[in-house]
Amino acid sequence: GSGRHSLIAALAARVGRGIACIDCHRLPRAGKLMAAALRQELFRALLRGCVPVVSGLEAADPADAEGQDVIKQTLRSHPGPVCIRAAPEASLPLDPGFVTAMLPSLNESERAAFWHEALERAALPVADVDALAARYRVGPGVIEQVIAQVVSRRNHEGVSPDDDAGSQLEEVSAQHIATRLSHIATHVRRLARWEQVALPEDVIDSIREFVARISHRKTVYEKWGFDAKMTTSRGLTALFYGPPGTGKSMVAGLIARELGLDLYRIDLARIVSKWIGETEKNLAEVFDAAEDGQVVILFDEADSLFAKRTEVKSSVDRYANLEVNYLLQRLDTFEGVGILTTNLEGSIDQAFKRRMSLRLHFPFPDEDMRVRLWAAHIPAEAPVAGDFDFLDLARRFPLSGGYIRNSTLRAAFLAAQENRPLGQEHLLRAIALEYRELGKLSTSGRME
Numbered sequence: 001g002s003g004r005h006s007l008i009a010a011l012a013a014r015v016g017r018g019i020a021c022i023d024c025h026r027l028p029r030a031g032k033l034m035a036a037a038l039r040q041e042l043f044r045a046l047l048r049g050c051v052p053v054v055s056g057l058e059a060a061d062p063a064d065a066e067g068q069d070v071i072k073q074t075l076r077s078h079p080g081p082v083c084i085r086a087a088p089e090a091s092l093p094l095d096p097g098f099v100t101a102m103l104p105s106l107n108e109s110e111r112a113a114f115w116h117e118a119l120e121r122a123a124l125p126v127a128d129v130d131a132l133a134a135r136y137r138v139g140p141g142v143i144e145q146v147i148a149q150v151v152s153r154r155n156h157e158g159v160s161p162d163d164d165a166g167s168q169l170e171e172v173s174a175q176h177i178a179t180r181l182s183h184i185a186t187h188v189r190r191l192a193r194w195e196q197v198a199l200p201e202d203v204i205d206s207i208r209e210f211v212a213r214i215s216h217r218k219t220v221y222e223k224w225g226f227d228a229k230m231t232t233s234r235g236l237t238a239l240f241y242g243p244p245g246t247g248k249s250m251v252a253g254l255i256a257r258e259l260g261l262d263l264y265r266i267d268l269a270r271i272v273s274k275w276i277g278e279t280e281k282n283l284a285e286v287f288d289a290a291e292d293g294q295v296v297i298l299f300d301e302a303d304s305l306f307a308k309r310t311e312v313k314s315s316v317d318r319y320a321n322l323e324v325n326y327l328l329q330r331l332d333t334f335e336g337v338g339i340l341t342t343n344l345e346g347s348i349d350q351a352f353k354r355r356m357s358l359r360l361h362f363p364f365p366d367e368d369m370r371v372r373l374w375a376a377h378i379p380a381e382a383p384v385a386g387d388f389d390f391l392d393l394a395r396r397f398p399l400s401g402g403y404i405r406n407s408t409l410r411a412a413f414l415a416a417q418e419n420r421p422l423g424q425e426h427l428l429r430a431i432a433l434e435y436r437e438l439g440k441l442s443t444s445g446r447m448e
């Protein structure tokens with residue numbers, strides 16, 4: 001998103017050439033096979049008279065020295081210019097001698113300037129261009145695409161040229177991000193509100209502070225110049241850990257709502273591919289999209305991905321570790337908002353924990369908290385029979401919020417089925433059913 005693609009295309013156009021994009025993530029991962037496929041792609045570009053633009057070279061296994069050598073050789077022997085696109089931190093199989101151009105990613109003011117310029121060219125009226133730039137961290141290429149799409153839509157719909165295009169541009173930009181995420185993430189639409197959560201005061205304070213940090217990022221980093229002083233990532237990441245049903249996923253939604261951002265839950269099963277190298281590519285897409293858009297990414301049950309690095313015993317372990325290494329590298333440059341949740345804090349690699357801006361423990365609710373949880377889960381509109389004794393429930397049943405939610409819902413269905421208002425007795429029956437379902441004979445053990 002820093003304009004690498006646009007820059008290369010413009011340079012090639014100067015000399016009357018087109019470009020041919022070669023993404024090594026789509027080629028076989030193993031060094032020799034990748035080199036062979038790459039050679040073919042380069043040759044094809046040559047035949048078409050295009051300047052080849054190679055990306056994804058970091059997908060080659062850095063531990064495979066021989067493979068790295070063959071790739072270097074392939075690139076070296078290509079007759080004609082070759083452009084490589086990579087992240088600044090990537091380690092690539094390249095001979096020394098390549099000209100490197102480091103494009104800093106555009107900051108908000110620069111992006112705003114680009115929007116202004118491009119909108120003027122397209123003669124699109126927008127009242128608040130800066131707001132648009134602040135909301136979508138997209139690079140020049142995407143900005144052009146979005147504008148082109150809006151222009152053609154307006155022509156098609158016969159919109160008056162004086163009509164403000166702000167909301168249309170917002171909509172198309174949001175769609176752009178959503179499309180990129182849709183095959184690996186789920187858009188979570190039901191987001192919790194503050195009044196629905198029951199958590200200890202110190203946990204609430206930490207959540208509020210995290211939200212404030214996200215909203216004041218621009219002021220602190222750009223206006224106050226902290227950007228230049230920071231060597232670590234400007235992204236904001238949180239690790240929520242604690243027993244099941246204590247509100248971790250719920251609070252992720254709350255944070256997104258507070259910030260007016262969309263929440264995308266990453267489907268780890270869809271990301272972790274059996275194809276070596278694919279996982280990394282999927283992850284790269286997630287992080288890029290999260291940086292570019294108005295989204296919070298949620299790695300629910302993150303342990304499967306962020307688990308401790310294993311001792312290398314097989315080649316599978318080695319690749320698993322590669323993914324971890326990739327994640328660590330990527331987190332260091334990540335500029336978006338990400339939340340990880342887990343039940344097993346101990347399973348998360350220490351190196352990840354260190355990189356998190358916030359590590360927050362969600363405790364199992366104590367008795368007082370359970371009273372509040374029961375009360376919070378019965379809607380005001382529900383017909384009730386007399387007063388509930390939540391204190392009695394809280395004392396007798398050590399349940400987390402998740403089970404309390406299940407029990408109230410279940411009780412409501414029991415009552416509806418009997419065509420009676422909801423009463424204490426329904427709650428008790430529902431709790432018994434919950435315990436039984438978990439295979440517990442007594443209704444006293446702690447349920448997590």
Ligand SMILES: Nc1ncnc2c1ncn2[C@@H]1O[C@H](COP(=O)(O)OP(=O)(O)OP(=O)(O)O)[C@@H](O)[C@H]1O
Pocket residue numbers: 196197198199242243244245246247248249250251341342343362373376400401402403405
């Ligand atoms: N602290 C809480 N305050 C209010 N409601 C809660 C709280 N914790 C849990 N709940 C209720 O339980 C439901 C499930 O909670 P949630 O999915 O957030 O738990 P979790 O910590 O993510 O659990 P898991 O580790 O199993 O994913 C919530 O939708 C909410 O109804």
Ligand SMILES: [Mg+2]
Pocket residue numbers: 248249250300301341
């Ligand atoms: Mg959860």
